[in-house]
Amino acid sequence: MTRSQNPVLDAVLTRRSAPRLTEPAPGRADLERLVQAAATAPDHGRLRPWRLVAVTGDERDRLGDVLAEAADSPEQARRAAAKPLRAPLLLTIVHRPVPDHPKVPEWEQLAATTGVVTTLSLLLHSHGFASIWRTGATVQAPQVRKYLGVDDGEQLLGWLYVGTPPTPDTSADRRPLGTPARITWHRAGI
Numbered sequence: 001m002t003r004s005q006n007p008v009l010d011a012v013l014t015r016r017s018a019p020r021l022t023e024p025a026p027g028r029a030d031l032e033r034l035v036q037a038a039a040t041a042p043d044h045g046r047l048r049p050w051r052l053v054a055v056t057g058d059e060r061d062r063l064g065d066v067l068a069e070a071a072d073s074p075e076q077a078r079r080a081a082a083k084p085l086r087a088p089l090l091l092t093i094v095h096r097p098v099p100d101h102p103k104v105p106e107w108e109q110l111a112a113t114t115g116v117v118t119t120l121s122l123l124l125h126s127h128g129f130a131s132i133w134r135t136g137a138t139v140q141a142p143q144v145r146k147y148l149g150v151d152d153g154e155q156l157l158g159w160l161y162v163g164t165p166p167t168p169d170t171s172a173d174r175r176p177l178g179t180p181a182r183i184t185w186h187r188a189g190i
Helices: 007-014 028-038 058-068 076-086 106-126 142-148
Strands: 050-056 089-095 130-134 155-163
Touching: 007 106, 028 089, 028 106, 050 058, 050 106, 058 076, 058 142, 089 106, 106 130, 106 155
Parallel strands: none
Antiparallel strands: 050 089, 089 155, 130 155
16 A cells, blocks of 8 residues: 555554654654644543653663562563663653543543543654553552652553654555444434
8 A cells, every 4th residue: 555645644554553662752842742732632621631741861760660669579670670761751641530520521531631642642653753652560559650740539541652663664564444344334314
């Protein structure tokens, strides 16, 4: 399949999660602009029930130490300590729902949060960066939540690892459009 004339469709069809990332990552100004654009994702009530905590440089080592502290065994601790070093930028994804909102249930607020992260990953890809959303049991660990400043009413949804793939993706691997298998059509009114 050749590239279309639609850059949004191209971004959706060519974005892939990248398990290992190197420099560069977007700079502060570029990242803020991309996050601002991602925040236009659907958000009923404009609650912005999310926030991001950027972790870069030596803070990745410190986060690794905290992840290691939360591990169950020395081997898991060793692996956990290295995880934040897989990318030059980690965006901590924090869901901060507005409880008992009169119009927007919490599930819809969670959908808005995931919509922002998905949109951001597409925007990053369209600007030459790559990302992968990682989670794990440590999102519940008290020491990890404390280190990142995640409050009791908030939910840590993991990290968006951001950077540049070590080798350019030359495969032009695109997801085929195909026939939508998950759509059923209600016959009434047809």
